Amino acid sequence: MQIKTVKPQRLYMQVADQIRRSIRTGTPAPGERLPSERDLAERFGVSRPTIREAMIALEIAALVEIRSGSGVYVAATDSAAGQPVLDQGAGPFEILEARRVVEAECAALAAQRASSAQLARLAELLEEMAAENLQENMTEAADQRFHCLIAEAAGNSVLASTVDWLWQLRNDSVISTHFHQRVRLEGSRPIIEDHQRILGALQSRDAAAARDAMTVHLQRVVDTLMAAE
Numbered sequence: 030m031q032i033k034t035v036k037p038q039r040l041y042m043q044v045a046d047q048i049r050r051s052i053r054t055g056t057p058a059p060g061e062r063l064p065s066e067r068d069l070a071e072r073f074g075v076s077r078p079t080i081r082e083a084m085i086a087l088e089i090a091a092l093v094e095i096r097s098g099s100g101v102y103v104a105a106t107d108s109a110a111g112q113p114v115l116d117q118g119a120g121p122f123e124i125l126e127a128r129r130v131v132e133a134e135c136a137a138l139a140a141q142r143a144s145s146a147q148l149a150r151l152a153e154l155l156e157e158m159a160a161e162n163l164q165e166n167m168t169e170a171a172d173q174r175f176h177c178l179i180a181e182a183a184g185n186s187v188l189a190s191t192v193d194w195l196w197q198l199r200n201d202s203v204i205s206t207h208f209h210q211r212v213r214l215e216g217s218r219p220i221i222e223d224h225q226r227i228l229g230a231l232q233s234r235d236a237a238a239a240r241d242a243m244t245v246h247l248q249r250v251v252d253t254l255m256a257a258e
Contacts (some may be wrong), residue, residue: 038116039123041082041204044073045114048083049092052103060196064091078255084174085121085208090114097215120162121209122251126234128195129247132176135183135192136239140231143182151178151228162218169209179231179243213228214256223249 048063057063063077064072069080080138085103087093092114094102137148168235173196199205230238 031217036074039120040075041079041086041120042114043118044052044069044075044079044083045086045090045220046245047073048087049114051086052092057103059105061103061145062099063103065100069242076122079120081255082120082122082204082208085204085211086114086117089117091202116206117207119198121199121202121205121226121254123197124199124202124205125166125254126142127252128192129244129251130177131191132247133243134241135180135185135188136227136231136243137236138183138185138188139179140234140236140239141216142160142184143179143231144252145197147182148228151175151182154178155224155228159221167213167218169213169219170234172224175224182231195203208254212254217253218256220246220249228249 051057063069063084065126066084067075069083070077071082084095085100088095092104094104096102110208143151154171154175158175161167161169161171177189177193177196180189183189199209223242226242226244230239232240
């Protein structure tokens, strides 16, 4: 008997593959609009962010077309519907959920442990972030360094490595990079005011405020991405 390793499948991929199979049977037909995100979330019993990730996966697989302000439509040709949706990496919302859990505690620890030099560097990165936001082809490099430096300032090498890994995961994931590129083209930028509040809490050595500021910031990122067309 030949046995293959059983691999867990990401939730958004399970949803995407079910929709792909429906497209293969002709329901919905090419050119037809899919039900709303909220409706699909209720039908599948998952969150709206999971549905959003599934739609992005189907778009990358050339099975649907996402039309800004209109909805999601089955592509004119469904030639790809015969193949399973390939694993496109960790979804942008599941990465953000993990970041919110880990980085909030990193901020609380950093408020107690950050050196004066690290706080000064965070202030510099905030200025770099504001400058990057004005660039047409911005890269969010300063944003990444800002968050990773806070994790480093927490004084725990495991936490610092975890945050570095989560950012690398964000940058390596096909579905995550595709989605973040889409929202950047729509004008989304790192929220400077949120980062100022985080830095202010760190400078005040207020662990609870730093934790709350990071949590609010990353939830705002989720809300902003969900509001994107």
